[in-house]
Amino acid sequence: MKRRDLIKSFTMLPLVGSIFPIESLLSDPVAGKDISLNLRQKPMPELHRNAFVMDGHTHVMSRELLMGTDIGQRYPDGTVDLPRAREGGVDAMFFSVYTPEHYYPGRLETKNTFRVINLALDQINKNNEMIELALNASDIERINKKGKMAAFLDLEGGYDLDGDINLLRALHRLGLRSMQLTAHNTTNAFVDTCNDISRWGGINDLGKKVIAEMNQLGMVINIAHASNDAILQTVEASEHPVIYSHGGFYSIVPHPRCITDEAAKAVAAKDGVIGIHFGSLFNNPKYWAWQQKASNETTPASVQLSARTLEEVDKEFAKEVPLNFKGTIPDEYWMHVDQLARVIDYGVNLIGEDHMAIGSDLDGGPELPREIKDISDFPQITIAMQKLGYSDERIKKILGLNWLRVIRQVTEG
Numbered sequence: 001m002k003r004r005d006l007i008k009s010f011t012m013l014p015l016v017g018s019i020f021p022i023e024s025l026l027s028d029p030v031a032g033k034d035i036s037l038n039l040r041q042k043p044m045p046e047l048h049r050n051a052f053v054m055d056g057h058t059h060v061m062s063r064e065l066l067m068g069t070d071i072g073q074r075y076p077d078g079t080v081d082l083p084r085a086r087e088g089g090v091d092a093m094f095f096s097v098y099t100p101e102h103y104y105p106g107r108l109e110t111k112n113t114f115r116v117i118n119l120a121l122d123q124i125n126k127n128n129e130m131i132e133l134a135l136n137a138s139d140i141e142r143i144n145k146k147g148k149m150a151a152f153l154d155l156e157g158g159y160d161l162d163g164d165i166n167l168l169r170a171l172h173r174l175g176l177r178s179m180q181l182t183a184h185n186t187t188n189a190f191v192d193t194c195n196d197i198s199r200w201g202g203i204n205d206l207g208k209k210v211i212a213e214m215n216q217l218g219m220v221i222n223i224a225h226a227s228n229d230a231i232l233q234t235v236e237a238s239e240h241p242v243i244y245s246h247g248g249f250y251s252i253v254p255h256p257r258c259i260t261d262e263a264a265k266a267v268a269a270k271d272g273v274i275g276i277h278f279g280s281l282f283n284n285p286k287y288w289a290w291q292q293k294a295s296n297e298t299t300p301a302s303v304q305l306s307a308r309t310l311e312e313v314d315k316e317f318a319k320e321v322p323l324n325f326k327g328t329i330p331d332e333y334w335m336h337v338d339q340l341a342r343v344i345d346y347g348v349n350l351i352g353e354d355h356m357a358i359g360s361d362l363d364g365g366p367e368l369p370r371e372i373k374d375i376s377d378f379p380q381i382t383i384a385m386q387k388l389g390y391s392d393e394r395i396k397k398i399l400g401l402n403w404l405r406v407i408r409q410v411t412e413g
């Protein structure tokens with residue numbers, strides 16, 4: 001048994017400066033339930049245990065930033081922490097640090113971005129027994145060999161970096177190796193998003209400069225949340241493959257956040273990768289139709305919040321964390337994980353198995369399928385793909401090897 005495999009079946013947690021096996025925490029009153037049963041009952045196919053598993057979009061650090069908590073500890077709520085990620089057999093994550101719209105009106109986004117990345121580095125260091133920062137594909141493999149998870153930093157919502165490419169360079173120096181071009185759902189100074197106004201008809205000259213700089217620095221360009229034109233133009237402008245870290249297919253659910261076949265084919269033609277989101281909104285047509293009926297939601301994503309101080313914004317945002325979905329889904333609209341597998345299958349048929357992956361958006365608010373409660377249930381996606389009759393080789397690509405390939409092409413190419 002490889003060391004990494006061993007880690008997947010036996011989790012070690014750092015606690016108060018020393019290391020205890022997870023069994024010593026089994027009666028953890030915080031969790032309020034019998035974790036040992038939980039652990040032993042959760043199915044993990046051998047294939048999942050042995051495969052390299054990477055999530056293309058896992059939200060981290062919002063809670064740690066606002067509550068002063070530690071991602072190395074098991075939370076009783078939310079969907080992501082390091083112990084549960086290990087239980088889910090996750091070997092690496094696009095460690096998505098997030099600066100939401102709340103920070104834009106006061107132009108606090110750059111400050112937030114730097115403090116959240118700084119915190120991510122602190123938290124990764126603090127939990128060094130479990131996770132290390134990866135700057136490239138070789139790092140990921142080296143870290144996994146030690147039996148640890150790898151964190152590959154991805155920024156969501158840097159707004160426009162104050163229009164200053166030097167800030168991009170500074171973030172790169174800090175260890176950021178992937179960035180969404182868009183400011184989350186908001187059109188910024190250089191790229192249009194898919195659910196805000198189109199200001200540039202895609203990307204503008206500054207956008208092209210940012211892309212060229214990211215190519216030069218060896219940073220992964222993430223075009224999730226971008227408009228269709230912005231995706232096509234980014235693919236065209238970039239020397240390297242680009243990724244679409246989390247979303248669904250517009251042909252399945254016509255939500256603006258889902259990628260069109262045209263854009264998906266363009267991403268794949270440039271050797272890029274698309275990560276399928278775990279949420280019903282982007283993947284379950286029935287749920288989408290129900291949501292459409294339930295709300296006449298046409299509000300543009302443009303920032304409508306008033307400018308406030310950093311402390312005030314923190315307080316407001318803190319009310320929302322953890323950012324997991326908190327509603328209830330009527331039985332008839334609550335999808336099974338098989339539906340996610342069908343969406344993956346649509347992608348495999350459209351653009352091929354070398355371009356499909358997973359970008360869960362856990363702790364970012366997806367309406368999870370019945371079988372997935374949190375990141376510890378990651379093996380469910382493998383089980384669902386196995387039911388499709390997929391070969392082990394294909395499943396391994398989708399579970400992580402495609403992300404690893406694209407990271408290698410960009411960071412070591």
Ligand SMILES: [Zn+2]
Nearest residue numbers: 156224225246
């Ligand atoms: Zn997102």
